[in-house]
Amino acid sequence: MFQTLIFKRDKKVQKSLLDRRDDFRIKWLNVPGHHWISSNLRILAAFEFVVDSLSHSTLDKFSAHKNEIIFLNTSGLYTLSVTAEAGVDYIVLFPETIELIASSSTAKAASIITHELGHILAGHSPARAKSIEGQMEADHFTSEVGLGNELQDLLLEFRPSEAITKRINHLTVLLTRSNL
Numbered sequence: 599m600f601q602t603l604i605f606k607r608d609k610k611v612q613k614s615l616l617d618r619r620d621d622f623r624i625k626w627l628n629v630p631g632h633h634w635i636s637s638n639l640r641i642l643a644a645f646e647f648v649v650d651s652l653s654h655s656t657l658d659k660f661s662a663h664k665n666e667i668i669f670l671n672t673s674g675l676y677t678l679s680v681t682a683e684a685g686v687d688y689i690v691l692f693p694e695t696i697e698l699i700a701s702s703s704t705a706k707a708a709s710i711i712t713h714e715l716g717h718i719l720a721g722h723s724p725a726r727a728k729s730i731e732g733q734m735e736a737d738h739f740t741s742e743v744g745l746g747n748e749l750q751d752l753l754l755e756f757r758p759s760e761a762i763t764k765r766i767n768h769l770t771v772l773l774t775r776s777n778l
């Protein structure tokens with residue numbers, strides 16, 4: 599009797615946002631490949647910040663993404679030799695990016711992680727990811743998650759270049775739109 603009731607409830611009521619984030623957190627951060635994240639409190643805080651920023655609609659995008667997403671901590675000695683493995687998408691983080699994540703404010707660091715996730719969710723090839731269009735698509739996802747301001751602040755600290763300026767301007771447009 600009791601079980602039937604629970605079953606009915608589960609079918610009808612959508613999981614709360616907090617429960618969905620918890621499911622995502624456990625599934626994502628507890629995999630063996632992510633032990634390096636939980637072993638550094640600053641980096642862990644940034645990843646947790648990403649999870650806590652996800653909405654129902656951004657969580658839906660991860661649900662629709664079939665592959666597992668693994669962030670790799672590389673020493674820089676191994677280049678992009680690890681790209682394809684069935685069922686897994688790798689995000690290779692080089693030492694300077696890891697250093698940036700560890701040294702930036704938690705929200706800014708979270709915006710870097712979200713940008714990388716944006717590349718994966720958009721299905722970018724390495725070449726597409728490097729292109730300015732690819733960068734702006736990844737920035738778009740960051741803005742959807744609500745970390746566009748943080749990413750823009752971070753980009754403003756970078757050495758100016760044509761690509762950086764384009765991304766900053768693109769984020770301004772996205773942020774203006776989301777504030778309407």
Ligand SMILES: [Zn+2]
Nearest residue numbers: 713727733736
């Ligand atoms: Zn990028």
